[in-house]
Amino acid sequence: MESLRPKINVVLFEPEIPQNTGNIARTCAATGSVLHLVGPLGFSIDEKHVRRAGLDYWPDVRIRTYDSIDGFMSENGDKKLWYFSTKGLHCYSDVDFGPPEVWLVFGKESAGIPEPILKASPDTCLRIPMLGETRSLNLSNSVAVAVYEVLRQSSFAGMKTAGQLHRLSW
Numbered sequence: 001m002e003s004l005r006p007k008i009n010v011v012l013f014e015p016e017i018p019q020n021t022g023n024i025a026r027t028c029a030a031t032g033s034v035l036h037l038v039g040p041l042g043f044s045i046d047e048k049h050v051r052r053a054g055l056d057y058w059p060d061v062r063i064r065t066y067d068s069i070d071g072f073m074s075e076n077g078d079k080k081l082w083y084f085s086t087k088g089l090h091c092y093s094d095v096d097f098g099p100p101e102v103w104l105v106f107g108k109e110s111a112g113i114p115e116p117i118l119k120a121s122p123d124t125c126l127r128i129p130m131l132g133e134t135r136s137l138n139l140s141n142s143v144a145v146a147v148y149e150v151l152r153q154s155s156f157a158g159m160k161t162a163g164q165l166h167r168l169s170w
Contacts (some may be wrong), residue, residue: 005158006099009148010143011068011081014108015044022142029057031147031159036064038072043107069114081105081124084146085113086136087125097127097150103170104146109139 008035015021021037028035037045045063066072081103084092107113118125128137128145137145150160 007101009103011036011105013038020139025061029060034062034117038066083125088125092126
């Protein structure tokens with residue numbers, strides 16, 4: 001069953017808030033996802049806020065860093081990149097992420113993904129539905145929604161599910 005689990009890559013373009021990145025690192029640790037941090041970063045990954053938010057999970061997170069979006073794109077631009085944006089044309093739950101490898105890309109908290117990137121790839125721009133005039137979800141929440149949709153589509157292959165847990169004794 002392990003081979004059916006998709007390799008999930010979470011990409012953060014120029015993240016600004018260390019607590020968000022720490023929370024995302026924790027999600028990556030819990031799901032076996034690789035975290036790609038694309039600079040410039042708005043903080044040092046050694047900062048106590050990032051580590052505190054990620055708690056004791058930092059040793060379990062596989063992190064790749066890139067100096068710039070151009071550097072990331074030159075190395076990974078040939079892959080199918082799913083861009084999450086409030087400007088996305090498609091609902092994230094309407095696409096088939098399909099294994100074996102999935103790339104989920106998120107922009108910085110204040111500005112999102114640069115518009116030229118979105119305009120160049122409209123078919124892979126996804127949005128998470130929200131009510132009314134809500135500007136956006138928190139970045140770490142958006143990442144969790146996307147990662148768990150990929151896992152749901154693979155029937156949570158290789159992960160502990162409720163049916164595999166021991167009953168609680170009250």
